[in-house]
Amino acid sequence: MPNRLIPYVKAVVHLLCLVPLALLLYRFKQDNLGADPVNTITHFTGDWTIYLLLISLAVTPVRRLHAKLSNLIRFRRMLGLYAFFYATLHLATYVFLFSGYDVPTAIAGVKAGHLGEIVTQFKLVWPTMWDDILQRRFIQVGFAAWVILLALAVTSPQFVLRAMGGKNWQRLHRLVYVAAFLGVVHFWWLVKAGVRTPWKDTAVLMLLLLARLAYTAWKRRRSSKTAARMPVSASRT
Amino acid sequence: DEALKTVASKYTVSDAQTPFAKATHYNNFYEYGTDKSDPGRNAHTLHTRPWTVQVTGMVKKPQTVNIDDLMKYRPIESRVYRHRCVEAWSMVIPWDGYSLSEFINFCQPLPSAKYVQFFSLVDKKQMPDLPGGYDWPYREGLRMDEAMNPLTLLTFGCYGNVLPNQNGAPVRIVTPWKYGFKNGKSIVRFHFTDKQPQTTWNEISSQEYGFYSNVNPNVDHPRWSQGHERRIDSSVFPKTVPTLMFNGYGDQVASMYNGMDLKKFY
Numbered sequence: 001m002p003n004r005l006i007p008y009v010k011a012v013v014h015l016l017c018l019v020p021l022a023l024l025l026y027r028f029k030q031d032n033l034g035a036d037p038v039n040t041i042t043h044f045t046g047d048w049t050i051y052l053l054l055i056s057l058a059v060t061p062v063r064r065l066h067a068k069l070s071n072l073i074r075f076r077r078m079l080g081l082y083a084f085f086y087a088t089l090h091l092a093t094y095v096f097l098f099s100g101y102d103v104p105t106a107i108a109g110v111k112a113g114h115l116g117e118i119v120t121q122f123k124l125v126w127p128t129m130w131d132d133i134l135q136r137r138f139i140q141v142g143f144a145a146w147v148i149l150l151a152l153a154v155t156s157p158q159f160v161l162r163a164m165g166g167k168n169w170q171r172l173h174r175l176v177y178v179a180a181f182l183g184v185v186h187f188w189w190l191v192k193a194g195v196r197t198p199w200k201d202t203a204v205l206m207l208l209l210l211a212r213l214a215y216t217a218w219k220r221r222r223s224s225k226t227a228a229r230m231p232v233s234a235s236r237t
Numbered sequence: 238d239e240a241l242k243t244v245a246s247k248y249t250v251s252d253a254q255t256p257f258a259k260a261t262h263y264n265n266f267y268e269y270g271t272d273k274s275d276p277g278r279n280a281h282t283l284h285t286r287p288w289t290v291q292v293t294g295m296v297k298k299p300q301t302v303n304i305d306d307l308m309k310y311r312p313i314e315s316r317v318y319r320h321r322c323v324e325a326w327s328m329v330i331p332w333d334g335y336s337l338s339e340f341i342n343f344c345q346p347l348p349s350a351k352y353v354q355f356f357s358l359v360d361k362k363q364m365p366d367l368p369g370g371y372d373w374p375y376r377e378g379l380r381m382d383e384a385m386n387p388l389t390l391l392t393f394g395c396y397g398n399v400l401p402n403q404n405g406a407p408v409r410i411v412t413p414w415k416y417g418f419k420n421g422k423s424i425v426r427f428h429f430t431d432k433q434p435q436t437t438w439n440e441i442s443s444q445e446y447g448f449y450s451n452v453n454p455n456v457d458h459p460r461w462s463q464g465h466e467r468r469i470d471s472s473v474f475p476k477t478v479p480t481l482m483f484n485g486y487g488d489q490v491a492s493m494y495n496g497m498d499l500k501k502f503y
Contacts, residue, residue: 028473031473033473034259034262034263034273034274035255035258035259035260035262035263035273035469036263036273036326036467036469036475037473037474037475038467038474038475039273039326039467097474099477100465100477101477102477103474128462128464128465131457131462132462135457135459136459136460138460189460190460192271193441193442193445194267194271194368194370194371194441195271195368196271196368196370197271197272
C-alpha cells in the first residue's frame with residue numbers, strides 16, 4: 001500500500017470499526033434488540049471486542065506474508081484501541097444495565113441537578129457487583145482482560161512508548177495475547193454446558209498463536225543457520 | 238393460530254404481561270438450537286399431530302393417550318403465571334391448561350410411586366439442528382406432591398391459542414415456582430417411579446442445577462446472581478426487579494419444603 005494512501009484508509013477503518021456501534025444504536029432506535037435487550041447488547045459488545053482483538057492480532061502474521069503488506073502495522077494500534085472501546089462498552093453494559101443499576105432514576109436525579117444520584121444508585125448495586133467479582137470466575141477473567149486492555153490503551157500514545165523504551169513497551173503489549181486468551185475463556189465459562197458458540201473465536205485465536213510460534217521457530221532456525229555459515233563467509237573475505 | 242376455549246382461573250397474577258411476540262421469540266428449547274432466537278426460527282419442523290403421550294412405570298395400567306383426548310379431559314383454564322428463567326430474566330405469561338394433578342389421578346399411580354418424570358420428544362427428523370453433546374431426550378421430573386400441587390399446569394396453550402411449537406407444543410409442563418428449565422416441553426411420556434428421576438440439566442451439571450430448582454434469591458447460581466431478574470414486559474429496556482422466594486408463590490408451595498435445607502436441596 002502506498003504510504004500516501006494511509007490517512008484515507010485510516011479514515012475508512014475508523015468508519016468500519018464504528019459500524020457495529022451504529023448498527024446497535026439503529027437496532028435500539030427501531031426497538032429491535034429482541035426480548036432481552038440487555039442480553040443482546042452484552043453479547044454484541046462482547047463479540048465485537050473479541051473480533052477486533054483477533055483482527056488486531058492478525059495484523060502481524062498477515063504483514064509477514066508479503067513485503068507490500070508491511071505498512072499494515074500502521075493500523076494495529078487503532079484496531080487495538082477499538083477493541084478496548086468495545087470492551088469498555090461491554091463492561092459499561094454490565095455495570096449500568098445488567099447489574100440492576102436504576103438508570104431512569106439516576107437520569108432523573110441528574111436532570112433535577114443532583115449529580116450525586118449517579119453514585120447513590122451505584123452504591124445500591126455495588127454489593128451485587130462485588131459479589132460477582134469475588135464469586136464468578138467468568139467475571140474475574142473478563143475483568144482481568146479489560147484491565148489488561150486498559151493498560152495497553154493508556155500506554156498506546158507514541159510519547160508513552162518513548163518514555164517506556166521500546167523493549168519494556170513491547171513486553172507489556174505482548175499481554176494482548178493474554179487478554180485475547182482470557183476473553184475466550186470468559187466466553188467459554190459463561191455459556192451453558194454443551195453450548196459451543198465460542199469455538200470459532202477459539203479456533204481463530206489458536207491459529208494466530210500458532211502462526212506466531214511458527215514464525216518464531218522459523219526465524220530462530222534461519223538465524224542459527226546464518227550463524228553456522230558465518231565463519232565460512234568470514235574466511236572468504 | 239388455533240384459538241382455545243378457556244375458562245377463568247383463580248391461579249392468576251395481575252403483573253403486566255409479556256407481549257406475545259417476546260414470549261414466542263426468546264426461548265430455551267435446545268432441541269431447536271442453543272440460541273434463544275433459534276427455536277422461533279426452527280421449530281416449524283415439529284409435527285404436533287398425530288401425537289400421543291405414554292404413561293409408564295408405577296401405575297395401575299400403562300397406557301397411551303391421544304393428545305386430543307388429553308386436551309378434552311378437563312376444562313382448559315387460562316392462568317397468568319410469572320415465569321423465571323435460571324438465567325435471571327423473567328416473563329409473565331398467560332398459559333392455558335389444567336392442573337397436572339387431574340391427569341395424574343387419571344393415570345392411577347401406585348402408592349409406591351414417589352416421583353413423576355417427563356420425557357420430551359427427540360426426533361432427528363423433526364429436529365435437524367439437534368445439538369450433539371447432550372443425552373437426549375430432555376427429561377425433567379417432580380416429586381409427587383409437587384406434581385400434584387394445583388399450580389403445576391399441564392399446558393396446551395398460551396395467550397388463548399394452542400402452544401406455538403417453540404413454546405413446547407402440543408403439551409408441556411409449567412411449574413411457576415421453579416426455574417424455567419423444570420418445565421419440560423413437547424412431552425411424549427410420563428413415567429412414575431419410586432426413585433428421584435434423572436433430569437437433564439442436573440445430570441449435565443449438578444452443582445449448577447439441582448433437582449428441585451425452586452426459585453430462590455438466597456441460593457446463587459455459579460454464573461448468575463439469583464437476587465434479581467430482568468422482567469421482560471412491553472418496555473424496550475426490561476426493568477430489573479428483586480426475585481421473590483418461590484417466585485412469589487410461597488403461600489401455595491412453601492409448606493411442601495418444610496424442614497428441608499433449601500441451600501442443600503437447591
